[in-house]
Amino acid sequence: QSVLTQPPSVSGAPGQRVTISCTGTSSNIGANYDVHWYQQLPGTAPKLLIYGNTNRPSGVPDRFSGSKSGISASLAITGLQTEDEADYYCQAYDSSLSDHWVFGGGTRLTVL
Amino acid sequence: QLQLQESGPGLVRPSETLSLTCSVAGGSISNSNFYWAWIRQPPGKGLEWIGIVFYTGTTHYNPSLRSRVTISVDMSKNQFPLRLTSVTAADTAVYYCARLWDNYGYARSYFDSWGQGALVTVSS
Numbered sequence: 001q002s003v004l005t006q007p008p009s010v011s012g013a014p015g016q017r018v019t020i021s022c023t024g025t026s027s028n029i030g031a032n033y034d035v036h037w038y039q040q041l042p043g044t045a046p047k048l049l050i051y052g053n054t055n056r057p058s059g060v061p062d063r064f065s066g067s068k069s070g071i072s073a074s075l076a077i078t079g080l081q082t083e084d085e086a087d088y089y090c091q092a093y094d095s096s097l098s099d100h101w102v103f104g105g106g107t108r109l110t111v112l
Numbered sequence: 113q114l115q116l117q118e119s120g121p122g123l124v125r126p127s128e129t130l131s132l133t134c135s136v137a138g139g140s141i142s143n144s145n146f147y148w149a150w151i152r153q154p155p156g157k158g159l160e161w162i163g164i165v166f167y168t169g170t171t172h173y174n175p176s177l178r179s180r181v182t183i184s185v186d187m188s189k190n191q192f193p194l195r196l197t198s199v200t201a202a203d204t205a206v207y208y209c210a211r212l213w214d215n216y217g218y219a220r221s222y223f224d225s226w227g228q229g230a231l232v233t234v235s236s
Contacts, residue, residue, distance in 0.1 A: 002158060031219075032219070033219045033220070034219060034220045034221075034222070036222040036223075038159075038223070044228075045208055045226040045227065045228050045229050046159065046208070046223075046226055047226065048222065048223065048224050048225075051213075051222045051224070052220060052222070057224070089158065089159055091159075091222065091223070093218045093219050093220075093221060097175055098172070098175060099172045099218060100161065100172060100173075100174055100175065101149075101161040101164070101212075101221070102161065103158060103159040103160070103161065104158070105158045106158040106159070
């Protein structure tokens, strides 16, 4: 059971828009801590996709965008492409019990 | 360009100690803007944060693993090792080392660079 809750899977056709939600609690996202997103292509290590809720590292297409409100955050992907098929994870800092870092359970994106 | 590389045995016996090392190239482990992290991923499952270390030796560990895990730094080799004691089959996973960007505090920190990962299987 992950601290941050994501849907197990989402899907969309090429060119479409999909969103992935990430729901936390008052000790992480709700405490105004930043949410970050990672993309894990099959058989590879995770890669930073969005940091600080809305920012894209250099080289990440602007088809990817992030948002945050209250205890939830979302990752949106527009103009879906076949190479976007991957697992996506949200991550935040959590201050319950002790300093620690938490991930969502991951969402598998299938491009139909 | 920063590069992180995990190394260590791919097979560990139950009840023994898992030891991995992360070697950092293209950047100094003593950079005060960063912590250094271990994260694992059991086969077919999600990511689990194990712990982080600062170059001064300050550490933070996942509460569920705290009694068994040690992360340290070796600045002379630009490496940070991981030790996990009393392993069971549940510790079978791909182990990643990563860099935690911490320039604005924990609340805004994120893992900006990852190693390729090392599969460790716990089996007799």
